[in-house]
Amino acid sequence: MPDVFDVAVAGVGVAGAFLLRNLSKDLSVVGIDKREKLGFPVECGEIVPVKKEMRILLPNLKDYSLFDIPEKYESNRTDYIRFIAPDGREFISEFKMHVVKRDEMISDVAESGGHRIMKSSRIVSFRKESNAGIIRLDNGEKIVAKIVAGCDGANSRIAAGLKLKKLLAVPAKQYVMRNVDCDEDSIYMYVGKKISPGGYAWIIPKGDGIANVGIGFVSSRAEKGDTIRKALDRFIKEYPYSSKYLKSAEIAGEIGAVVPVDLPYERAVYDNTILLGDAAGMVISHVGAGIPTSMVAGDLAAKVINESFEGGDFSHLQEFDLLWKKSMLETIKSSYFIKTLWDRISDSDERLSRYLKLINNRDMWEILHSRTPLKLRVAAFFIPILNLFF
Numbered sequence: 001m002p003d004v005f006d007v008a009v010a011g012v013g014v015a016g017a018f019l020l021r022n023l024s025k026d027l028s029v030v031g032i033d034k035r036e037k038l039g040f041p042v043e044c045g046e047i048v049p050v051k052k053e054m055r056i057l058l059p060n061l062k063d064y065s066l067f068d069i070p071e072k073y074e075s076n077r078t079d080y081i082r083f084i085a086p087d088g089r090e091f092i093s094e095f096k097m098h099v100v101k102r103d104e105m106i107s108d109v110a111e112s113g114g115h116r117i118m119k120s121s122r123i124v125s126f127r128k129e130s131n132a133g134i135i136r137l138d139n140g141e142k143i144v145a146k147i148v149a150g151c152d153g154a155n156s157r158i159a160a161g162l163k164l165k166k167l168l169a170v171p172a173k174q175y176v177m178r179n180v181d182c183d184e185d186s187i188y189m190y191v192g193k194k195i196s197p198g199g200y201a202w203i204i205p206k207g208d209g210i211a212n213v214g215i216g217f218v219s220s221r222a223e224k225g226d227t228i229r230k231a232l233d234r235f236i237k238e239y240p241y242s243s244k245y246l247k248s249a250e251i252a253g254e255i256g257a258v259v260p261v262d263l264p265y266e267r268a269v270y271d272n273t274i275l276l277g278d279a280a281g282m283v284i285s286h287v288g289a290g291i292p293t294s295m296v297a298g299d300l301a302a303k304v305i306n307e308s309f310e311g312g313d314f315s316h317l318q319e320f321d322l323l324w325k326k327s328m329l330e331t332i333k334s335s336y337f338i339k340t341l342w343d344r345i346s347d348s349d350e351r352l353s354r355y356l357k358l359i360n361n362r363d364m365w366e367i368l369h370s371r372t373p374l375k376l377r378v379a380a381f382f383i384p385i386l387n388l389f390f
């Protein structure tokens, strides 16, 4: 092992895998992850929009080939999102998605770079010095690298080492369920305080009756005494618009994790340290989606890091801030606008249902694609007045 690596990739999830894949073979690189098996257990709904949808979602990308996801990583492909209001009204939007085998994809993509990956290695702290970054592992080992890429997700040790404020995140809980009897062509999104205060609930069919079934849950927005487990069980057993698909379903697996729902940090580059993906807050927050943005971030960062070594000029890393902002910031901001507007109208299920009566299928299509229909932008100004009537 070298005394000083060229690059340490801290965390090998989505962003880390796509970064490792494209870092030059001429560099000495190490990936570090606390997991024994990359990407496993899967803490995710596993949906990724197909390439055609990505052109709409992130219209400023130069190259969409990243989203030519091979079929071998697909457990299902869906055509629609069904969005269900608290009063049961259903919006149907065409929105084609891969339901990916996220763990297999992460593992193969990461290993394809041919770089060394240290698994079962938990990062406990990080310190940035003027010409290197120092990572400490739980076994006492010290990893020193000229460039450190923080790809370690929502609770990033690298962001903490940079003394950045913690980004706002929503706790989520998900079961993998068998014997789910829903339309496997559709992803189901449910909103309402009864089942998912401050978030949404989902059924994501993986094919053959298996589905990811989960909820986001913000306790400060929930009824007193309610918990994420109780709410998820209610969603499965009692809620009329979801339990009809889940009444015979059995739990095959269970995870809990958090989804960042904040705006990203102002910048992702801090001299010789860069942040990517959830660690930087690069998420489409109103739907809690961060796979595509993390894939793009990993890809762009590899390009910039390779160029920095080729030119022998680390100040070139700044280019990453220009690139990721150009590629995704507009979408991220628009999504955040929708999310905050949502928070302002969803304190009661009755009120939320009344507001949703103003929305048609076309508006919902735009909202799901992180666009803000004019009526939403106008309504945002008048929420305090509208709330008196709704």
Ligand SMILES: Cc1cc2nc3c(=O)[nH]c(=O)nc-3n(C[C@H](O)[C@H](O)[C@H](O)COP(=O)(O)OP(=O)(O)OC[C@H]3O[C@@H](n4cnc5c(N)ncnc54)[C@H](O)[C@@H]3O)c2cc1C
Pocket: 010, 011, 012, 013, 014, 015, 016, 032, 033, 034, 035, 039, 043, 044, 045, 046, 047, 048, 121, 122, 123, 124, 151, 152, 153, 154, 155, 156, 157, 172, 173, 174, 214, 257, 258, 259, 276, 277, 278, 279, 283, 288, 289, 290, 291, 292, 294
């Ligand atoms: C329940 C749930 C459902 C979701 N569903 C979707 C979805 O369907 N579609 C979508 O686009 N997004 C979804 N997301 C969000 C998406 O999973 C993330 O935005 C995305 O994975 C971010 O990628 P990342 O590489 O930044 O972080 P991650 O993929 O989380 O990778 C971080 C890596 O860092 C490692 N790590 C963390 N801390 C340490 C440490 N101290 N030491 C060593 N290693 C460490 C982890 O083991 C992990 O491998 C969901 C999130 C949750 C919680």
